[in-house]
Amino acid sequence: MKQYKILLFIADGLGDRPVSKLDFKTPLEAVDKPNFRELLKSSLVGLMDPISPGVVAGSDTSHLSIFGLDPKRYYKGRGAFEAIGAGARLKGGDVAFRGNFATVNDDLIIKDRRAGRKIEEADELVRELNEKIKEIDGVEVKFYHGTEHRVAVVLSGKGISDKISDTDPHEVGKKVLESKPLTSTEEAKKTADIVNKLTRRVYEVLSASTYNKQRVEKGELPANIILLRGAAEYEELPPFESYTKLRAAAVSATALIKGICEQLGMKVVTPKGATGGLDTNYLGKAEEAARLLREYDFVFLHLKATDAASHDGNIEGKKYAIEMMDKMLGKILDQFGSELVIAVTGDHTTPVEVKEHTGDPVPFMIYMPYNTLVFDSVRDFNEREVRRGSLRIRGLDVMNILLNYSNRAEKYGA
Amino acid sequence: MKQYKILLFIADGLGDRPVSKLDFKTPLEAVDKPNFRELLKSSLVGLMDPISPGVVAGSDTSHLSIFGLDPKRYYKGRGAFEAIGAGARLKGGDVAFRGNFATVNDDLIIKDRRAGRKIEEADELVRELNEKIKEIDGVEVKFYHGTEHRVAVVLSGKGISDKISDTDPHEVGKKVLESKPLTSTEEAKKTADIVNKLTRRVYEVLSASTYNKQRVEKGELPANIILLRGAAEYEELPPFESYTKLRAAAVSATALIKGICEQLGMKVVTPKGATGGLDTNYLGKAEEAARLLREYDFVFLHLKATDAASHDGNIEGKKYAIEMMDKMLGKILDQFGSELVIAVTGDHTTPVEVKEHTGDPVPFMIYMPYNTLVFDSVRDFNEREVRRGSLRIRGLDVMNILLNYSNRAEKYGA
Numbered sequence: 001m002k003q004y005k006i007l008l009f010i011a012d013g014l015g016d017r018p019v020s021k022l023d024f025k026t027p028l029e030a031v032d033k034p035n036f037r038e039l040l041k042s043s044l045v046g047l048m049d050p051i052s053p054g055v056v057a058g059s060d061t062s063h064l065s066i067f068g069l070d071p072k073r074y075y076k077g078r079g080a081f082e083a084i085g086a087g088a089r090l091k092g093g094d095v096a097f098r099g100n101f102a103t104v105n106d107d108l109i110i111k112d113r114r115a116g117r118k119i120e121e122a123d124e125l126v127r128e129l130n131e132k133i134k135e136i137d138g139v140e141v142k143f144y145h146g147t148e149h150r151v152a153v154v155l156s157g158k159g160i161s162d163k164i165s166d167t168d169p170h171e172v173g174k175k176v177l178e179s180k181p182l183t184s185t186e187e188a189k190k191t192a193d194i195v196n197k198l199t200r201r202v203y204e205v206l207s208a209s210t211y212n213k214q215r216v217e218k219g220e221l222p223a224n225i226i227l228l229r230g231a232a233e234y235e236e237l238p239p240f241e242s243y244t245k246l247r248a249a250a251v252s253a254t255a256l257i258k259g260i261c262e263q264l265g266m267k268v269v270t271p272k273g274a275t276g277g278l279d280t281n282y283l284g285k286a287e288e289a290a291r292l293l294r295e296y297d298f299v300f301l302h303l304k305a306t307d308a309a310s311h312d313g314n315i316e317g318k319k320y321a322i323e324m325m326d327k328m329l330g331k332i333l334d335q336f337g338s339e340l341v342i343a344v345t346g347d348h349t350t351p352v353e354v355k356e357h358t359g360d361p362v363p364f365m366i367y368m369p370y371n372t373l374v375f376d377s378v379r380d381f382n383e384r385e386v387r388r389g390s391l392r393i394r395g396l397d398v399m400n401i402l403l404n405y406s407n408r409a410e411k412y413g414a
Numbered sequence: 415m416k417q418y419k420i421l422l423f424i425a426d427g428l429g430d431r432p433v434s435k436l437d438f439k440t441p442l443e444a445v446d447k448p449n450f451r452e453l454l455k456s457s458l459v460g461l462m463d464p465i466s467p468g469v470v471a472g473s474d475t476s477h478l479s480i481f482g483l484d485p486k487r488y489y490k491g492r493g494a495f496e497a498i499g500a501g502a503r504l505k506g507g508d509v510a511f512r513g514n515f516a517t518v519n520d521d522l523i524i525k526d527r528r529a530g531r532k533i534e535e536a537d538e539l540v541r542e543l544n545e546k547i548k549e550i551d552g553v554e555v556k557f558y559h560g561t562e563h564r565v566a567v568v569l570s571g572k573g574i575s576d577k578i579s580d581t582d583p584h585e586v587g588k589k590v591l592e593s594k595p596l597t598s599t600e601e602a603k604k605t606a607d608i609v610n611k612l613t614r615r616v617y618e619v620l621s622a623s624t625y626n627k628q629r630v631e632k633g634e635l636p637a638n639i640i641l642l643r644g645a646a647e648y649e650e651l652p653p654f655e656s657y658t659k660l661r662a663a664a665v666s667a668t669a670l671i672k673g674i675c676e677q678l679g680m681k682v683v684t685p686k687g688a689t690g691g692l693d694t695n696y697l698g699k700a701e702e703a704a705r706l707l708r709e710y711d712f713v714f715l716h717l718k719a720t721d722a723a724s725h726d727g728n729i730e731g732k733k734y735a736i737e738m739m740d741k742m743l744g745k746i747l748d749q750f751g752s753e754l755v756i757a758v759t760g761d762h763t764t765p766v767e768v769k770e771h772t773g774d775p776v777p778f779m780i781y782m783p784y785n786t787l788v789f790d791s792v793r794d795f796n797e798r799e800v801r802r803g804s805l806r807i808r809g810l811d812v813m814n815i816l817l818n819y820s821n822r823a824e825k826y827g828a
Contacts, residue, residue, distance in 0.1 A: 052814065060827045
């Protein structure tokens with residue numbers, strides 16, 4: 001059987017609910033999508049629960065699941081994936097923390113848990129920390145700046161553990177906490193000790209920083225401490241190619257998603273003008289995907305604009321992003337042709353009127369470039385219509401379905 | 415988002431099959447249910463497998479699963495849950511047995527495995543055992559009367575194990591068995607030893623009991639031994655509130671279900687006239703549920719009548735119980751209003767012509783008090799019609815779905 005190449009197109013937060021201002025149509029229902037309609041003639045469709053029914057997925061847990069990796073095994077807490085989203089590339093056994101730049105007095109009593117939130121000098125402060133604190137007790141330390149006051153801190157070395165308590169007391173007026181081991185292992189004791197030394201060192205470096213002196217002169221709060229929480233050990237993700245046999249590339253402009261794809265060993269491309277927002281270069285991303293399809297077996301095309309619009313409650317924006325999704329599919333068909341398996345779905349539902357992730361299932365479709373299959377005769381790709389399709393799957397099923405219908409699956413058993 | 419309260423209404427053994435005497439309609443199909451019809455306008459519906467497709471669930475494993483606890487982890491054998499149904503409240507590590515009052519001669523040869531089955535003095539005999547046998551070798555012993563000849567025995571203490579063999583030879587004319595350790599651990603040896611000493615003590619106490627002397631005088635068989643089987647360690651159930659964040663109450667008249675709910679830390683109420691049978695106080699239970707909904711986030715309403723009718727092969731009885739279910743929903747809507755999420759399902763299928771549990775999936779529906787969702791347009795709640803809905807879930811999904819649609823779910827990931 002001919003093996004086809006695979007395009008997996010995930011629009012972040014694609015799933016939605018009926019919107020009162022759209023006469024109770026969902027955004028997917030409200031947009032005419034001629035390229036989708038064409039593909040649906042040779043497709044299987046249905047609903048996908050990224051994790052399992054009702055579970056409100058994050059983008060991290062959902063993408064892991066869709067890439068075939070059970071988050072119950074690979075997702076040990078937000079710290080590690082927050083660090084990946086902030087640019088860290090982790091090794092198995094690394095322990096990562098979520099952190100806040102914060103303001104404390106000399107007694108380490110917290111005055112502001114976010115040091116005013118907007119910290120223009122954050123990148124410089126993080127660079128300074130990385131220059132001056134490279135290790136504690138033989139364990140490597142790295143700092144990464146996320147957005148605003150958010151930082152990630154990664155410890156790398158032998159004999160460390162994520163079974164330690166936060167230094168963040170989560171309350172102004174309280175003192176920065178001592179980290180404590182949460183189990184009686186040597187690893188936990190050692191790691192808590194390192195974190196406490198690290199906290200003291202961070203305070204010394206940041207207090208002495210000229211950037212903080214400038215902040216104080218400007219009347220701003222100094223970002224003179226990092227409060228740590230959510231220690232999480234990173235469980236090494238296996239290379240995507242090792243378990244799918246697919247040479248894979250990804251097109252994305254979103255730090256967290258790019259990070260996950262890089263950790264999986266995919267080639268990751270962010271085309272010019274791709275922003276992760278509504279103003280992204282939709283057709284540029286599609287062109288890049290078409291280009292990569294010539295070279296790779298599997299191309300993952302990620303669009304953040306749908307989720308960005310949803311979180312902003314921007315109904316017209318979400319409609320526009322969906323319109324552009326249809327044009328992106330058209331562009332790929334124009335440039336690469338239809339001789340490939342194409343799956344389209346979301347990583348979770350973010351209803352534009354809710355503005356947050358919900359646990360509703362997401363529409364899913366898979367187009368096959370051959371006519372010898374009992375297809376689901378569904379006319380449109382939206383939350384209502386796909387229910388007439390035959391698929392009711394979970395995120396963990398997606399890669400198996402793609403491998404099967406691209407004639408690339410290996411037999412399980414004899 | 416507004417967080418809604420949740421009613422979970424489980425009719426025991428609700429699922430059924432086409433009944434020849436009902437022109438091959440199922441009982442749910444044969445009953446007009448106006449309140450269900452009304453709720454279905456804003457509902458998702460489908461089929462639920464309490465454990466997984468085809469598995470014949472018991473009420474214990476099914477309720478665990480529906481409450482979000484995997485029976486593979488929490489259900490270690492019938493002994494523990496039989497004891498809970500007989501009134502025991504267990505601690506993690508307790509070892510419980512199912513037992514029969516039986517009749518033996520002086521050589522412990524079994525004359526009757528159930529001591530005639532009807533044992534009017536059973537409560538008194540159990541009380542006497544509890545007074546006279548409080549511990550063996552430092553391990554606490556408690557006896558509980560179930561129904562008829564059935565008793566449960568619970569051992570509490572350190573260093574005990576459920577890896578021991580039965581004393582019940584399951585055959586008349588055989589001698590009561592010595593319990594033997596099934597593993598080479600000290601715990602198993604110690605527990606088998608305790609069980610053998612216990613069996614001897616039980617024989618002494620029961621043989622000397624005046625209640626047994628009266629039985630013999632009446633020409634009845636003395637209940638002079640307890641045959642033990644199905645040793646099961648109790649795995650501590652986590653408080654329901656700890657993993658759902660829901661303050662929860664239950665309305666039930668069924669010992670096993672009440673026991674499970676109490677072990678989960680729910681407030682449990684049995685309204686006046688609630689019997690667990692077809693003669694139960696249906697509307698009294700509904701009123702109690704409506705009352706509890708004012709105070710609690712989550713109310714679990716359990717109805718046994720459907721299962722009781724099914725086990726009796728009582729077709730008209732099952733129809734009547736279903737009719738009353740509809741009235742119960744009406745009563746709750748009258749008293750509390752419709753501003754809540756309502757799920758209705760069964761814990762398993764007990765076809766009224768089979769009279770036993772089967773592994774068929776059970777109809778499931780969840781009503782939402784808002785109109786911004788793509789609902790399943792299904793006209794009636796029965797085994798045939800619900801297949802047109804979008805849900806095909808497992809028991810373990812139920813709580814996640816309830817939390818999601820009541821806007822109470824926490825995000826898994828970021």
